[in-house]
Amino acid sequence: xxxxxxxxxxxxxKAAEVIQNGGLVAFPTETVYGLGANVYDxxxxxxxxxxxxxxxxxxxxxxxxxxxxxxxxxxxxxxxLSLAKHFWPGPLTFVLNRIDENPALDLACAGLRTVTVxxxxxxxxxxxxxxxxx
Numbered sequence: 001x002x003x004x005x006x007x008x009x010x011x012x013x014k015a016a017e018v019i020q021n022g023g024l025v026a027f028p029t030e031t032v033y034g035l036g037a038n039v040y041d042x043x044x045x046x047x048x049x050x051x052x053x054x055x056x057x058x059x060x061x062x063x064x065x066x067x068x069x070x071x072x073x074x075x076x077x078x079x080x081l082s083l084a085k086h087f088w089p090g091p092l093t094f095v096l097n098r099i100d101e102n103p104a105l106d107l108a109c110a111g112l113r114t115v116t117v118x119x120x121x122x123x124x125x126x127x128x129x130x131x132x133x134x
Contacts, residue, residue: 007124016131019044024051027128029120031091034063038134042104049107059110061093062117065129073115075099089121 005011015025015036022044025036035051037044039062049056062073067084070076074096076084083092098105098115109115120126 009127012124012127012131015128016133019128019132019134024048025128027125029063029122029125031120034061034120034125036063036128036132038104038132039108040104040134042107045104045107056107057110059112059114059116060108062108062115063125063129064117064119065126067119070094070096070117073098073100073105073117084119088119089126091118091121093118 005014015027018025019036019038022038022041024044024047026033027036028034035048037048039045045060048054048060054060064070064073067081067088070080070084074080074094075098076096080094080096084094094117095114096117098109098113100115105115120129
């Protein structure tokens with residue numbers, strides 16, 4: 001079932017719960033509306049591919065809300081951190097070598113040893129990412 005909600009802190013909290021419980025949420029970024037799910041839940045990740053009709057060999061972009069979280073996904077050096085600090089939040093996407101061996105992340109990354117990560121410059125997206133904790 002699909003529902004459309006007005007943007008409010010209460011509804012962002014509800015959307016975060018949906019993500020935590022394995023569901024999908026559409027949310028705005030500064031460039032497009034995206035579909036969000038728990039990257040560590042294989043069924044949730046698979047449901048993004050299914051909902052979008054996206055081939056499983058096409059990796060998804062992981063959105064983060066804090067630069068420090070980048071280090072949990074990818075091998076980063078001072079050059080990457082400097083670019084992230086300068087351009088994030090914003091529409092810059094990094095493709096970096098993965099460090100996480102989580103099977104659900106394998107699906108989101110289409111089996112590649114790289115991860116695609118960005119930090120959106122949109123208040124709602126950032127709040128949702130932080131609240132969902134994934």
